[in-house]
Amino acid sequence: MQLADFADFLAAARARPEPQRLLFVFAVAELPQTHTPGQAQRFRDGRGGALAPVMCVDKGPDDLTGFAALAQESRATGQPWDMVFVAALAGEHGAAPQPAGIERALRTMVDAVHRGAVERFLAFDAQGDVMRFA
Numbered sequence: 001m002q003l004a005d006f007a008d009f010l011a012a013a014r015a016r017p018e019p020q021r022l023l024f025v026f027a028v029a030e031l032p033q034t035h036t037p038g039q040a041q042r043f044r045d046g047r048g049g050a051l052a053p054v055m056c057v058d059k060g061p062d063d064l065t066g067f068a069a070l071a072q073e074s075r076a077t078g079q080p081w082d083m084v085f086v087a088a089l090a091g092e093h094g095a096a097p098q099p100a101g102i103e104r105a106l107r108t109m110v111d112a113v114h115r116g117a118v119e120r121f122l123a124f125d126a127q128g129d130v131m132r133f134a
Contacts, residue, residue: 006067006086006128013061013088019096021089022064025056025109025121026074026081051118053110054079058089058102067128083131085113085121 003009013020029049031040042048055077064070074081089097089105097105112118123131 003122003130005130006070006124009086009088009122010061010064010066016088016090018094019091020061021058021091021097021102022061023056023058023087023089023102023106023109024070025053025085025106025113026079027051027053027083027085027113028080029082051083051113051116053113054081056106056110058106060096067124071126071128081126083123083125085109085118085123087121 003012010022013022028051029043030052031043031048032050035043039048055074057074059070070084074084087105087109089102091097109121112121118133123133125131
């Protein structure tokens, strides 16, 4: 399924037959402590760096009206972020995902962001535009 924007993501989650929890990992792009001059230049040009998760949260699909609501709520924490990685976790047999499973899935996402293994997540910049990683 190709999703063009955050509204598509919400609609897809709401349309699933099993209850969903939406998982969000907010991250900043930063220059690693051990970097080369070339890496520093690419970072200054907005083309490099490392991703550092700064916060995560789960929400029900009906807890959000859109990206603006998510961004506003996240800004209220005072924690800056550059991008948010999103995924959906399905429940089973009509039951919503359990808290332990949600926590495990969020930890897995945070670890994946640390490792740069983000290809399986949707990503949006702070304005809500879809991000693509090469």
